[in-house]
Each structure stands twice: as C-alpha cells, then as structure tokens.
Amino acid sequence: MIKIYSSLDEIKSFFEILKKRGGEDNHEALKSVEAILANVKEKGDEALLKYTKDFDGVELQNLKVTEEEVEEAMNLVAPELISVINKAISNIRKYHEKQVRNSWMMTEENGIVMGQKVMALEKVGVYVPGGSAAYPSSVLMNVIPAKIAGVSKICMVTPPQKNGKVNPDILAAAKLAGVDEIYKIGGAQAVAALSFGTETVPKVDKIVGPGNIYVALAKKLCYGTVDIDMIAGPSEILVISDEKSDPSFLAADLMSQAEHDRLASSVLITTSAELAAKVKEQLAIQVEKLERKDIIVDSLQRYGGILLVSSIDEAIELSNEIAPEHLELMVEKPFDILGKIKHAGSIFLGSYCPEPLGDYMAGPNHVLPTTGTARFYSPLSVDDYVKKSSFLYYPKAALAEVKDDVITFTKHEGLTAHGNSVKVRFDNE
Amino acid sequence: MIKIYSSLDEIKSFFEILKKRGGEDNHEALKSVEAILANVKEKGDEALLKYTKDFDGVELQNLKVTEEEVEEAMNLVAPELISVINKAISNIRKYHEKQVRNSWMMTEENGIVMGQKVMALEKVGVYVPGGSAAYPSSVLMNVIPAKIAGVSKICMVTPPQKNGKVNPDILAAAKLAGVDEIYKIGGAQAVAALSFGTETVPKVDKIVGPGNIYVALAKKLCYGTVDIDMIAGPSEILVISDEKSDPSFLAADLMSQAEHDRLASSVLITTSAELAAKVKEQLAIQVEKLERKDIIVDSLQRYGGILLVSSIDEAIELSNEIAPEHLELMVEKPFDILGKIKHAGSIFLGSYCPEPLGDYMAGPNHVLPTTGTARFYSPLSVDDYVKKSSFLYYPKAALAEVKDDVITFTKHEGLTAHGNSVKVRFDNE
Incomplete structure (x- = not known):
C-alpha cells in the first residue's frame, strides 16, 4: 500500500x-460562496437561519448557544475527557505564555522617543467544524493563544447537529478554554456572519480555525475585511x-x-x-x-x-x-x-x-502550515492575536536637526506638501 | 474645501x-488579472515580455537590470539624495533592529525540551511602482526590515520607463538598501512572475510593496501560493x-x-x-x-x-x-x-x-495598515520576513507519563491511529 x-x-x-x-479547481464552489457572503451581508440573521435549515437540516429559533446548553454539555461529557482537556490546557498555556511580547521603546539623548506598542485584537472568531468527528483539541489550540494574548471577546461558530444542538465535547472544550460566545452556524455563512456582523453575531477582527472548502474559500474572500489565520x-x-x-x-x-x-x-x-x-x-x-x-x-x-x-x-x-x-x-x-x-x-x-x-x-500548537507553506507561514501563536502600532515623539530641537534632510527627500519625491509640513513649523523663526 | x-x-x-x-467593484479588473496570472504561469518570460510591450510600451531584450545599469544610475542621482538616503537607512535600521526576535526553548526536569525556532524567509519579492513619481523611500521601508531579518535573496520588480530603463532614484535606493536582483516588470504580471517563477525570475516566498489595483488584486489571488504583506x-x-x-x-x-x-x-x-x-x-x-x-x-x-x-x-x-x-x-x-x-x-x-x-x-516603517485595518494589521516589520517552527523533544520516560492521557484524548476524537502511535512504543514492555 x-x-x-x-x-x-x-x-x-x-x-x-x-x-x-x-489543488483542484474550485470555480463552482467559489460562485456559491460569493452568493452566500452577499446574502448574509444583506439579510443578516434571516439568511443565517435559512442556510442552517438548508445545509444543516435544522430549523433553529436561536443561533446563540445558551448558558444552560453549555452546562448540560458539561454534564454529558466523560469525566476522563474533562480531565485530559484540563491537563492539555495547562501544557498549551505554559508553552504559549513564552510567546508573549512586550511593547518596547527606545530613547535618544536629544529627546527622541520611539517604539512599538503591542496590543491584543479585540474580537476574534473561531470556526470549529461539525460533521462526524468532533475535535475538542482544535478548540483548545485556537482559543488558548487568543486568551493569552488578551483578546476581549472570542466568538466560536460551529454547525449544529440535526437535533439542533452542538456536540457536547466541543462545548466543554470551549467552556474550559474560555470562549465568550458560541453560535450554531457553520460553513461560508458563519465566516460571512463574523466578517460583516449580523443582528446576533458580532463583526470580529480576525477569523481562525479549520473548515471544509466552502469555509476556506469564504475566509480567503473575506481576507482584508477581516484578518484570517492562514490558507490551509x-x-x-x-x-x-x-x-x-x-x-x-x-x-x-x-x-x-x-x-x-x-x-x-x-x-x-x-x-x-x-x-x-x-x-x-x-x-x-x-x-x-x-x-x-x-x-x-x-x-x-x-x-x-x-x-x-x-x-x-x-x-x-x-x-x-x-x-x-x-x-x-x-x-x-x-x-x-x-x-x-x-x-x-x-x-x-x-x-x-x-x-x-x-x-x-x-504544548506547541497543532495549527500548522500545510502543503509547503511552512516556507512562509508559522504555527498558530500568540502573535496571531496581537497587532502593533509604532509611535514616535520628537521635541522641536530634534526636528530642527533633520528638517533639511526631510525636505530634500520630499523634493526628490515630488511631494511638496510633505515638505511643507516640516517647513511650516519653522516659518516664524 | x-x-x-x-x-x-x-x-x-x-x-x-x-x-x-x-471599495469600488473590481469585477472587470479581476478577470484581467486572472488571465494575466494564468498566462505568466504557462508561458513565463515570453508572457512577461509581451505584457511589458503592451502595458509599459517598451520592447525589452532583458528583464533583469544589469550591474552596469545600477552603476549608471548611481552616477545620475543627486549627491544630496544619496546623502539623505544613507541617513534614512541608518535610522530605519536602528529602529528595526529592535524588532529582531530570538529562537527560544524551555526545558523540564524530566528531560522535555520544546521551543520555537525563528528563521528568515529565503526569498522575498518587493514591488516598487513606476509611473510619474518615484518613491525611493518606499524601497528603503520594504527592503531594510528584510535585510535585518536575514532574507537571503531580495528581488525587486518595477515597471520600466518608456526608454526601457528604471528610474535612477529607485535603482540607487535599491543598491544602497541591499537589493540582490532587480527586474523590469510591473503590474499583475510582476506578481505572477514572483509567485510562480519563470525562466528569469525566481519564485519567492513572499511579495511585499504597494501597487495599483491590478497589483493589489494579483497579490490577493496569489495569497496562499506565496505570502503577501497586507491588503492596502x-x-x-x-x-x-x-x-x-x-x-x-x-x-x-x-x-x-x-x-x-x-x-x-x-x-x-x-x-x-x-x-x-x-x-x-x-x-x-x-x-x-x-x-x-x-x-x-x-x-x-x-x-x-x-x-x-x-x-x-x-x-x-x-x-x-x-x-x-x-x-x-x-x-x-x-x-x-x-x-x-x-x-x-x-x-x-x-x-x-x-x-x-x-x-x-x-526610523519606524511607513508601510502601514489603511482604511480601518489597523484593527488587525500591523506596520511592516522584521516579523514579516521571518517564519517560525515549533520543536519538541520527549525522552521515553516523559512520554510514558502522558501516554494514557494522549490515548484517552484520541479515543474521544475517534482517531485510533493517533492513539496507536503512542501505544506501539510501549507494546513490548
């Protein structure tokens, strides 16, 4: 074999x-996904409920999983699974805590201060596949680095089963890892909901997690409106x-x-x-x-x-x-x-x-670059849940030292309004 | 006003x-870009030379800029510009050197070793727009963090002028910043060349740099085949x-x-x-x-x-x-x-x-997230030119400690071959 x-x-x-x-051709799937995205963007929850009926075969009243449903799931899950999930969480945390980065700054004697501010993303969406097998480990690997980064709101989406419920192992892993909100939505429509927001589902800053070809294409098309983890x-x-x-x-x-x-x-x-x-x-x-x-x-x-x-x-x-x-x-x-x-x-x-x-x-993450993309992608990490701002402070005397250089540069790039913004600060000297 | x-x-x-x-509709541009990508993928240099004739209005013999052309450009550029470029390089380096990250590892008393290896990307493509204005500052901002990261090969692409040459200010900035190879190619065809490789142009791991709508769409479509900086x-x-x-x-x-x-x-x-x-x-x-x-x-x-x-x-x-x-x-x-x-x-x-x-x-980078994407994107940095691998070592006794937990987890996820890979290591005990 x-x-x-x-x-x-x-x-x-x-x-x-x-x-x-x-690398098969996904032309037809792409057209379906484009239609789903447009429809969710326009009609919000109404579209989500309809797709859930059509694709998952269940008519839901509420897209959001309630506290009671989570508690019920916790009681259904085998205690031995709860126990290993907790051990895994502890190991995954220990490893990912080493990835946390501080903001930094540098100063110069003439008063210049500059640096880089590292901040957690505010809202993140985590896609968790449904279907025959449930992978609580995937919930842990996607959620824990987000928690360590300090993401304020983690929204999980996952397709409901035919009985209108979510697999209890998945709900238990979400609860133990610290997910904030859970929605019963799957497929491209779930990615659309998180990208654009609906009456019920908040618009997020980034969408992570594995899915089928429809989910993958939806993530690729929404890239830029939101950030995504990687093309897997x-x-x-x-x-x-x-x-x-x-x-x-x-x-x-x-x-x-x-x-x-x-x-x-x-x-x-x-x-x-x-x-x-x-x-x-x-x-x-x-x-x-x-x-x-x-x-x-x-x-x-x-x-x-x-x-x-x-x-x-x-x-x-x-x-x-x-x-x-x-x-x-x-x-x-x-x-x-x-x-x-x-x-x-x-x-x-x-x-x-x-x-x-x-x-x-x-401890290390199991969300990894596939099919040769390890040339440029990295394992999912705390870095994926932060973004940076640079900052810069110049006192007047420090700007005076470099003003002619900046003006020379702007002149050669043909951007006189750029030069003017430096020049105007010394016009009355 | x-x-x-x-x-x-x-x-x-x-x-x-x-x-x-x-946010205008780019449906027509997208179709053109798809055709250009397919054509360059199939025909390589032949397609590049044809597009350069059609779009840039110049028939080239060689796509690659020679050493002589670079030397000629250095002589044409105003000495005052060379001087400020060098000062800018020094400041940009000083800031970006603070972003360099080390590989790290952690050990445990039972012999477990794990960590994260940080490595530079091997090959990077930098797109530099042509057109009326030439922006040498943009060359510096895209190239310097790549040099600091340790990228082995930096390939610049930029559309030729009507006379078949590249703007000398751009060439001088590329030379001073340390670009390895320069190609006279612009538009979506340049992105295609760097994504797929041709007889002349190497396939790279990541493409950065600003461009018009055709360049931006080509980058988006090639995302996943190569990495890109951001959707600007x-x-x-x-x-x-x-x-x-x-x-x-x-x-x-x-x-x-x-x-x-x-x-x-x-x-x-x-x-x-x-x-x-x-x-x-x-x-x-x-x-x-x-x-x-x-x-x-x-x-x-x-x-x-x-x-x-x-x-x-x-x-x-x-x-x-x-x-x-x-x-x-x-x-x-x-x-x-x-x-x-x-x-x-x-x-x-x-x-x-x-x-x-x-x-x-x-010193800080001027390549920045636009139109609200600062919610999730960051300024271009040394981070954009590295990727990470995680690594893990367990001695036998350490695996023995967790083997039952791993097997329990695999059982609940229905992946018996996963469990078997741990179990088989202790079968003859």
Missing part, C-alpha cells in the same frame, strides 16, 4: 504529485530516519497522519533499504487493527511514500524542499540536525516524540 | 462615507488636537496626506471651534503654494473633515472607531493619552512630529 522510491528521478516525480495535492490545505507528515529506528514506530506514525484524510500525505525518508522493507511489513500488520483502515490505505497509496537516500543530509535537503507541516527526526542524535531544518511547521525530535503527542498534550 | 462637522449624527454619516472609500487601501491621517495647537501646523499636516491621492482622507478632531475655523483659513492660504493643489483640494472635499467634539476622550473614541493609518496626537501631553489608543498604524506625538518625518527619516 505504500511505494518505495530509490532513484532521485522517481523521488522528483513523486514530489510533483505531492505538489498538486488538494491537506495535512502531511515527513519522517527522517536512520537505520536504527524501530520500524513499528515509523509505521504507526505514518498511519497516524494518513487516517486524517484521503488527501493526507505520509512520507518516510531513510538511509536504510532494510528498514524501508520492515516499515512496509509493519504498515500491513498494524493497519488491520485500526478503525480508519480504508482512509489510511487510500491515503498511503495516493500520497504516501518511502524514499531511499544515501545520507541523512540528502534526506534533510529533500525535507527542506517539501517544507512539511509535521517533521519527525527519528535519528540517533536529533538535536545535531535541528539547525539544518529550514522549513517545517512543527519538528518532533527522537524516537519517543510521535506527532500525536504534539496534537494533544505537549 | 473642508467641512466642519459638529453633531454626532453628522460625524457618523461622514464615517459611513469614509468606510466606503476605495487608500491612505489616511487623523489628527487629534486640543485648543493649543498651531493651526498652520494642523493645516500643513492634513494637506501632506491629501496630496497623495484623490481617495486619501485627512481628518482633524478637535475640542475647539475657534481652532477649527483657523485651520480652514490656513488650508486656503497654504494650498496656494503647493504643487499638487488640485489633488489636495479634491481629496479634502471628498474625504476631509474637521470634527468638533466636547472632550479629548471623545476624540480618542472616534479615532479608535476609525483605526487610522497615521494618527497625530497634537495635545499638550501626548504621552498621557497614548495608552488609550487602541487602533492605529503609526502614532505621532506632539507638535513637532509631523507624519512626513516618519515617512522618510525617523
């Missing part, structure tokens, strides 16, 4: 397949291994990614042909006991691969070309090569650091 | 006009003044913004009706000597305003509603109110800190 590639030509052709992953594609893992790793660990890690999605990509790069063969065996053995076997097999066949290379340096070079979302360094001395990794969302070091550890419990 | 608004109703109607500024609209200034400011300073500052563009907005909020009347007089007097009088008058009539309020706190509240790109605090004790400013791109404190000082010489 997974191919082994041993020549560079084969590897390069495989990379071409990976690059096209998830299908997920991937890349594992670099020397000959010493345990093949059963490697197989398990590849499949943990593959079970997400038929478009997910799981790639192992190794220096050992013997190991490659053993991993293949392990995949066949382990997959039998896994619930999402069909998805795993399909994903590994389409976008999985074991690449044989002659050195760990060559493996790193290929990894930097892929710029993977998740990168596991399963080599004897993983810290030795950390400095060579140029592009990766999250890096997992050593044999006892499987990616799912980072998905849930360890 | 500027209206005075004294009731809150009038002010709110004026704000509605401001909010619609620059027309420029604005807001000045808050008590009764003590000099009306001639205020008038000059409003006009320095108004001269940019007929869509620019210049707004004064003051507690003094007497001052408002004097500013109006000063505008009429000063505008007569300014070269761009027509644009100034038009801009002030359309999007200029003097708002009379009863207190500085009320002025701040209105300012926070506008979230201006440039905010001048022309009050006696400007630092007293800095803490109340929630949304602004760049804040100028006191009577001797006119906005053009920040445009050229002081």
Whole structure:
C-alpha cells in the first residue's frame, strides 16, 4: 500500500504529485460562496437561519448557544475527557505564555522617543467544524493563544447537529478554554456572519480555525475585511530516519497522519533499504487493527511514500524542499540536525516524540502550515492575536536637526506638501 | 474645501462615507488579472515580455537590470539624495533592529525540551511602482526590515520607463538598501512572475510593496501560493488636537496626506471651534503654494473633515472607531493619552512630529495598515520576513507519563491511529 522510491528521478516525480495535492479547481464552489457572503451581508440573521435549515437540516429559533446548553454539555461529557482537556490546557498555556511580547521603546539623548506598542485584537472568531468527528483539541489550540494574548471577546461558530444542538465535547472544550460566545452556524455563512456582523453575531477582527472548502474559500474572500489565520490545505507528515529506528514506530506514525484524510500525505525518508522493507511489513500488520483502515490505505497509496537516500543530509535537503507541516527526526542524535531544518511547521525530535503527542498534550500548537507553506507561514501563536502600532515623539530641537534632510527627500519625491509640513513649523523663526 | 462637522449624527454619516472609500467593484479588473496570472504561469518570460510591450510600451531584450545599469544610475542621482538616503537607512535600521526576535526553548526536569525556532524567509519579492513619481523611500521601508531579518535573496520588480530603463532614484535606493536582483516588470504580471517563477525570475516566498489595483488584486489571488504583506487601501491621517495647537501646523499636516491621492482622507478632531475655523483659513492660504493643489483640494472635499467634539476622550473614541493609518496626537501631553489608543498604524506625538518625518527619516516603517485595518494589521516589520517552527523533544520516560492521557484524548476524537502511535512504543514492555 505504500511505494518505495530509490532513484532521485522517481523521488522528483513523486514530489510533483505531492505538489498538486488538494489543488483542484474550485470555480463552482467559489460562485456559491460569493452568493452566500452577499446574502448574509444583506439579510443578516434571516439568511443565517435559512442556510442552517438548508445545509444543516435544522430549523433553529436561536443561533446563540445558551448558558444552560453549555452546562448540560458539561454534564454529558466523560469525566476522563474533562480531565485530559484540563491537563492539555495547562501544557498549551505554559508553552504559549513564552510567546508573549512586550511593547518596547527606545530613547535618544536629544529627546527622541520611539517604539512599538503591542496590543491584543479585540474580537476574534473561531470556526470549529461539525460533521462526524468532533475535535475538542482544535478548540483548545485556537482559543488558548487568543486568551493569552488578551483578546476581549472570542466568538466560536460551529454547525449544529440535526437535533439542533452542538456536540457536547466541543462545548466543554470551549467552556474550559474560555470562549465568550458560541453560535450554531457553520460553513461560508458563519465566516460571512463574523466578517460583516449580523443582528446576533458580532463583526470580529480576525477569523481562525479549520473548515471544509466552502469555509476556506469564504475566509480567503473575506481576507482584508477581516484578518484570517492562514490558507490551509491537506495535512502531511515527513519522517527522517536512520537505520536504527524501530520500524513499528515509523509505521504507526505514518498511519497516524494518513487516517486524517484521503488527501493526507505520509512520507518516510531513510538511509536504510532494510528498514524501508520492515516499515512496509509493519504498515500491513498494524493497519488491520485500526478503525480508519480504508482512509489510511487510500491515503498511503495516493500520497504516501518511502524514499531511499544515501545520507541523512540528502534526506534533510529533500525535507527542506517539501517544507512539511509535521517533521519527525527519528535519528540517533536529533538535536545535531535541528539547525539544518529550514522549513517545517512543527519538528518532533527522537524516537519517543510521535506527532500525536504534539496534537494533544505537549504544548506547541497543532495549527500548522500545510502543503509547503511552512516556507512562509508559522504555527498558530500568540502573535496571531496581537497587532502593533509604532509611535514616535520628537521635541522641536530634534526636528530642527533633520528638517533639511526631510525636505530634500520630499523634493526628490515630488511631494511638496510633505515638505511643507516640516517647513511650516519653522516659518516664524 | 473642508467641512466642519459638529453633531454626532453628522460625524457618523461622514464615517459611513469614509468606510466606503476605495471599495469600488473590481469585477472587470479581476478577470484581467486572472488571465494575466494564468498566462505568466504557462508561458513565463515570453508572457512577461509581451505584457511589458503592451502595458509599459517598451520592447525589452532583458528583464533583469544589469550591474552596469545600477552603476549608471548611481552616477545620475543627486549627491544630496544619496546623502539623505544613507541617513534614512541608518535610522530605519536602528529602529528595526529592535524588532529582531530570538529562537527560544524551555526545558523540564524530566528531560522535555520544546521551543520555537525563528528563521528568515529565503526569498522575498518587493514591488516598487513606476509611473510619474518615484518613491525611493518606499524601497528603503520594504527592503531594510528584510535585510535585518536575514532574507537571503531580495528581488525587486518595477515597471520600466518608456526608454526601457528604471528610474535612477529607485535603482540607487535599491543598491544602497541591499537589493540582490532587480527586474523590469510591473503590474499583475510582476506578481505572477514572483509567485510562480519563470525562466528569469525566481519564485519567492513572499511579495511585499504597494501597487495599483491590478497589483493589489494579483497579490490577493496569489495569497496562499506565496505570502503577501497586507491588503492596502487608500491612505489616511487623523489628527487629534486640543485648543493649543498651531493651526498652520494642523493645516500643513492634513494637506501632506491629501496630496497623495484623490481617495486619501485627512481628518482633524478637535475640542475647539475657534481652532477649527483657523485651520480652514490656513488650508486656503497654504494650498496656494503647493504643487499638487488640485489633488489636495479634491481629496479634502471628498474625504476631509474637521470634527468638533466636547472632550479629548471623545476624540480618542472616534479615532479608535476609525483605526487610522497615521494618527497625530497634537495635545499638550501626548504621552498621557497614548495608552488609550487602541487602533492605529503609526502614532505621532506632539507638535513637532509631523507624519512626513516618519515617512522618510525617523526610523519606524511607513508601510502601514489603511482604511480601518489597523484593527488587525500591523506596520511592516522584521516579523514579516521571518517564519517560525515549533520543536519538541520527549525522552521515553516523559512520554510514558502522558501516554494514557494522549490515548484517552484520541479515543474521544475517534482517531485510533493517533492513539496507536503512542501505544506501539510501549507494546513490548
């Protein structure tokens, strides 16, 4: 179910397949999304209720989740889940608190003061997908950095189930993480509501969180009206291994990614042909006991691969070309090569650091750049929930020192009113 | 040429006009841009040369600016401009160096190591507009933070003049700021070239810099393939003044913004009706000597305003509603109110800190969020030229401590292969 590639030509052709992953034409979906955005902008709640009836199959009276519904959910959730959510919250907080940045200023002896003021965003919208699986971990990862940044109002949107309720695990995670308001809205209409505001839903400054293609397109179209987190594609893992790793660990890690999605990509790069063969065996053995076997097999066949290379340096070079979302360094001395990794969302070091550890419990964020965008995007962080203002103060004497330089510059750019604003301050001297 | 608004109703109607500024329908432009992107993606340099002939009216042999052309430009530029460019570079560097962030890590006693690796982007494209006016200051503001971040390759694109050359002031600024490669390409085709790469132009990781509507739309459409700086609209200034400011300073500052563009907005909020009347007089007097009088008058009539309020706190509240790109605090004790400013791109404190000082010489960046996007965007900074990776290391014993928690979490999310990747590591114990 997974191919082994041993020549560079084969590897390069495989990379071409990976690059096209998830890049299908969305022309029709885009037209639907444009119509939904326009309709919500014009009709507000009325449009939201209609789309919820049409798409989610439920007629709601109220879009907003009540305190009672949240309390009810807290009672329905397994106590063991509440307990691990609380442990995860504590670890995620500890890590993200290190990301907090202070405002700063610098002064000069002639009285100049300048600096940068760091402030939390006021209102943030968090999209949480509905559907068959509920991911409370995703609620934590999107909400906790916003809380640490100091966002005043966090509004969660999530599609209702057929019974008109929200999955209780999701509500419990929202409550424990500190979400302020929850709305039963999904799809492009939820993104529209948060971007433009309606009678019930507040307009926010930024929208984060994963969603289907309609949600992703709506976020892209609303970008600029609000900020968004990033443009996300299908997920991937890349594992670099020397000959010493345990093949059963490697197989398990590849499949943990593959079970997400038929478009997910799981790639192992190794220096050992013997190991490659053993991993293949392990995949066949382990997959039998896994619930999402069909998805795993399909994903590994389409976008999985074991690449044989002659050195760990060559493996790193290929990894930097892929710029993977998740990168596991399963080599004897993983810290030795950390400095060579140029592009990766999250890096997992050593044999006892499987990616799912980072998905849930360890602390770093699991919202990561996908499909090669780790070249320029970063893991979701406290930085995503703040914005900065620069500030500048000059006393008169300090402006006098530079006034001629500013005027010279404005003259060469043909902006005389710019020069005039400096000049006028010394006209009566 | 500027209206005075004294009731809150009038002010709110004026704000509605401001909010619609620059929001015209770009449906036709969007279609052209889509075609240009597709064509450059398919045909590369051939398409670039054809568009340059059609749009810029010049048949080029080479898209890349040579070393000789740069040297020639350095000889053509006025020495006084070289001198102020060098002074500006020094100030801009000093400010932006304070923004540099270190990678960090945290350790725990049980051997856990985790942290965040901060790395410069590899390749960045800087768009520099051509047309009537050349803005070397814009080159500095976009390039210097990239240099400080450590970007390996900075590629500048700018449309050629009719004679096939690039404005020498632009080339000199690029040379002095440290641009690595310069290409004579403008418009949406330049953004396409940098996003997809061609035979001559390298594919970059991020595109920054201002441009016309075609450039802006191309950047928006390519967002996700590459990163972009921000979605920029027309420029604005807001000045808050008590009764003590000099009306001639205020008038000059409003006009320095108004001269940019007929869509620019210049707004004064003051507690003094007497001052408002004097500013109006000063505008009429000063505008007569300014070269761009027509644009100034038009801009002030359309999007200029003097708002009379009863207190500085009320002025701040209105300012926070506008979230201006440039905010001048022309009050006696400007630092007293800095803490109340929630949304602004760049804040100028006191009577001797006119906005053009920040445009050229002081140090903070002049690439700022416009049309209310200061609610969520920040000034261009070193942060825009880095990306982060998180990293995580767990020894076996540390994983053993949390393994049951991770497995519990995966079970509730229905992801058994996730749980398996932890479980398999302890199967033979």
